[in-house]
Amino acid sequence: MRAPLPLLALGALALLALTGCVANNPAGTGDGLTVDSSADGCSVSASEVAAGTTSFSVTNSGDQVTEFYLLGDDGLRIVGEAENIGPGLTRDLVVQLAEGSYFTACKPGMVGDGIGKAAFTVTPSESGTVVNADLDKQVETANTNYSSYVKDQIAQLVTGTDSFAAAYVAGDFDTARTLYAATRMHWERVETVAESFGDLDPKLDLREADLEEGQDWTGWHAIEKDLWPAEAEAGFAAYSAEKRASLAEQLVVDTATLNDNVQGLSFTLSQQTNGAIGLLDEVASGKVTGEEEFWSHTDLWDFQANIDGATVLYAGVRDILVEEDADLAVSLDSEFASLQQLLDAQRVGDGFTLYTDLEPAEIRAFADQVNALAEPLNQLTATLVL
Incomplete structure (x- = not known):
């Protein structure tokens, strides 16, 4: 037993995460991808985008509430997530991505290990776009993503x-x-x-x-x-x-x-x-x-x-x-x-x-x-x- 880490047990950050998706098209643009989360699969419209701001429009075609995640290159760290997406509903996830390797993931039912897992690549941007350097925004993102990971x-x-x-x-x-x-x-x-x-x-x-x-x-x-x-x-x-x-x-x-x-x-x-x-x-x-x-x-x-x-x-x-x-x-x-x-x-x-x-x-x-x-x-x- 170690000294406890103090926590702010405040708010209702209803976040979660991990595993499962099948990526389809090899490349996409940075201004919008689609995701179909079904009962037995998770299909992303592209497996590659350029660095910068990217949006994922996640539609739940299954019969259970679902979640969609973008994970870091270790398959564990949560970069972004869209959660509590009811059957027939669509929810957007907008993230700023640096060049590197990631994974896309889905979890129908929001329990267990989810289904599948697929590589997702962010390539250098021709315009030189980088992740937002605003410190407050970076801190907020880091805090939110770690909450999801926990x-x-x-x-x-x-x-x-x-x-x-x-x-x-x-x-x-x-x-x-x-x-x-x-x-x-x-x-x-x-x-x-x-x-x-x-x-x-x-x-x-x-x-x-x-x-x-x-x-x-x-x-x-x-x-x-x-x-x-x-x-x-x-x-x-x-x-x-x-x-x-x-x-x-x-x-x-x-x-x-x-x-x-x-x-x-x-x-x-x-x-x-x-x-x-x-x-x-x-x-x-x-x-x-x-x-x-x-x-x-x-x-x-x-x-x-x-x-x-x-x-x-x-x-x-x-x-x-x-x-x-x-x-x-x-x-x-x-x-x-x-x-x-x-x-x-x-x-x-x-x-x-x-x-x-x-x-x-x-x-x-x-x-x-x-x-x-x-x-x-x-x-x-x-x-x-x-």
Whole structure:
């Protein structure tokens, strides 16, 4: 558990995000594209535009409320979104886009992972058009897009938790173990936000080592111990069916409560920059030491997710930082890339090396690079806010 990130739980920024679309025509103009979101597809009239202002006219031809998203090149960061589009309705999304790679995405029903996902390219503009340099507008956009990202990650956490809990209660432990780390990544990407909601954080993510006398132990790590009994201490007794059902039910309920709580969130620039710093602190305090996933040893999944979240936060404010301190942006670009390179070296299929299989030199390399990133990252808030 880390110090909570303060939040402005104000307004009704009904935002969300992620996955699915099929792009059609190879090129479009910057003054208007169309999107057809149906029950089983999402078709964009072009997969390429020139840099500058672009509008997407999104029509819902399906039978459920839908959403449309433009995602950054990592497939996670939300650049723009149009939401709550009812059947038969059309809604416009207008965004200012810099040259680069993006993804288009749709989510019929506004739940789950959505359908498909397609590359979208922004080419240089012949007129030299660039993203609006108005600082206030850039800050507003960054804050709004991060709010969308948080809500999407928690929505996906809800979906994944439901599947995980069902497998656990049914006694399908192989499936539950497979879902464990991948589902928790949605939590870890926005962990500093989730921690701000009082007792929800310990109810969902408390480690056994942090239990206070008489405190009930619930959440992911209580179930983790039962799923990896061979790693538990001698004499550990597997949970009863009743206890498993109770833990699973509580996990689902608490995750749903978290989802409800994030719907009214808005952010400030300092909350974003401090959030990135907080996520790196999470890496340094638990993931790089192997203390977070004490029995599953899936710490590198959490590590990657914390870095995903920090990278999304940094990417959201990077254009602003370039204007304020280009040298700091160059340093952060380099240190983030070096840390990601170390993580990529430990990838195994869709996952990572178990923490217990890392060599001491590899753990030291991670710790050193986390420290190398922490130094410039800790300057981010003062550079942009003060």
